[in-house]
Amino acid sequence: MEYTVQKLGQLAGVSTRTLRYYDEIGILKPARINSSGYRIYGQSEVDRLQQILFFRELGVSLESIKQIINAPTFDSAKAMIEHREKLLEKRKQLDTLIFNVEKSIDVIGGKIMMTDKEKFEGFKQKLVDDNEKKYGKEVRDKYGEEVVNKSNNRVKGMSPEEYEEITRLGDEVLETLHIAFKTGDPAGELAQQAAELHRKWLSFYWDSYTKEAHAGIAQMYVDDERFTAYYDDKQPGTAEFLRDAVFIYTGINVK
Amino acid sequence: MEYTVQKLGQLAGVSTRTLRYYDEIGILKPARINSSGYRIYGQSEVDRLQQILFFRELGVSLESIKQIINAPTFDSAKAMIEHREKLLEKRKQLDTLIFNVEKSIDVIGGKIMMTDKEKFEGFKQKLVDDNEKKYGKEVRDKYGEEVVNKSNNRVKGMSPEEYEEITRLGDEVLETLHIAFKTGDPAGELAQQAAELHRKWLSFYWDSYTKEAHAGIAQMYVDDERFTAYYDDKQPGTAEFLRDAVFIYTGINVK
DNA sequence: ATTGACATTGACGCAACGTAATCGTGTAAT
C-alpha cells in the first residue's frame, strides 16, 4: 500500500505539516517522490512513523527519537526506564506546584497573610544554601521558643473553618505516621508522605517554611517530653520515627 | 530603595535578560530611565515583579500574568482555582503517560507482544469510547477462563529473573493491601496504590491490559474461594477490599 | 588612562509544528 501525505496523515492521525516537518528534519523520509514531486510513503514508512509516534506519545523529543530509531542496536528498554525516571520527577514537580497553588488559594482567600519579607523568600529556594546550613545546629534553640510564640499568636487570629482544617490535617498526620511507623522505614514512601503532611500542617502555623526549621522542630519533638508524649501516645518511638522521616524529607540532620 | 537590572535580578533570582524581556513585553517597566539609559526600578516595581514571579512559579503564562496583574478588580482566587484544575488535568495526563511508559517497558522487554493492528490503536485513545463499555458485563465470564489459561502459558516461558521480579511485586501488592485495609477506605490513596501495584503485577501475566479485565479479575477473587483464601489469609475481607479498590481504580463495576 | 564590571540595544536560536500565501496537479463534472 502506498500513501500520499494526507492519506498517511489520516491513518496515523497527524497533520500533513507534521509529515513535511519530519521529512525536513530527516526523521521520516518518503519512500520516493513521484513525477509531480509528491511524497509517496510505503509500508516501511508507515511502520517507522508508528514507532515515532509511539515514542512521541511518551514525551520523547524528536531528536531523541531520531537517535533511538536510527541506532542499530538501540537498548530501548534502558531508554524507556530512563525516560520513566524523568516523568516521575516531572510529576513530583507538578505535585509541589499543585500544592503551592492550593496554598496560594488560601493566601489569596485571606486565610494566610504574608509579610513583605516572606514574599521573595518563597522563590529563592536556591539561596537556601551553604550559608544557611551553618544555622543548622543552632536552629533548635533558636526556633524552639520563637516558633511556639509565633504559633500561639497565629492561632488566636484564626477562623473556625481554619481551625477545623488544621485539626483535620493534624489527624491525618498522625494517621499516616502510625501506618508508616509499622513499615519501620523512615525513608519509605509512607513515612515521607507523613513528613510532607507534617510540613503542610506546620505551614498553617508558620509565616514562612524553611527546611531547617522543620528539621529543628522534628528534633524538638524528640527532646521535649511534652511533644514526645503526644506523638508516642499509641506507639512508643513514633516521635523519633517522625524526626528521622523529616530529616530525610528535608535533607537536613540537626543532630 | 532603587535597583539596577542586576541588583533587582539578584534580589529576585532572575537574569537581567529576563528583566529586559519583561520590559519589552510590557509586563514590568522600570520606574524610570536614568541619564545613561539605565533601567532603574523602585519599590513598586519590586512588588510587581514579586507578583509576576509568584504566578510564574505556578506555571501561569506571562501573557496571563499580564492580564491578571493589570486587571483592576481581578479575582485572583478564581483564577488560581481554575489554574489548579488545569494542573490536575496535566497530572492526570502525566500519570497515563507514565503508565504507558511502564507498559512499553514491558513491551520492549518482550514480555508483551503487540499485533500490527494494536500498534496504531494505542494512539487513538479517543476511540476507547462507549463501544467498549458494552463488554463490561460479560467480561468476567469471558476473561475468567481465558486469563487463567493464558497466564499459565505465560509463566512457563519465563526466565528466573522475571519470576523473581513477579514474586517481589506480588509481595508488595499484599503488603500495601494489608496496610490499606486498615484504613478501611478503598478509595484512599493507599488502596489505590495497591490497585495500581496489582495492575502492574497483572501486566506481567497478560498480553494486554484492559480495565474491564482487571475489574473482572478483582471480582473473581471474591467469587472464587481459592483466590479469596489467598488474599484473606491474614485479614478476612481483604479480597473484597481489593475488589472495591480496583473497581474504583478502573472506574468499572462488574457486579 | 586603563581596566573591569556593568549597562544598553539588537538579533539569532531553541522545539515542534500552525498558519497563511502562492502556486502546480489530479480528477471529476460540466
Add this chain to the structure above:
DNA sequence: ATTACACGATTACGTTGCGTCAATGTCAAT
C-alpha cells in the same frame, strides 16, 4: 475542453520565554 476544486509543493513567519553572543557605552577604581 474547460472549469472547479481538492490536494500536492515550497517558502516563510509566528509561537514561548528567555539564553547567548555581539557590538558598544558607562561607572568606579587603580
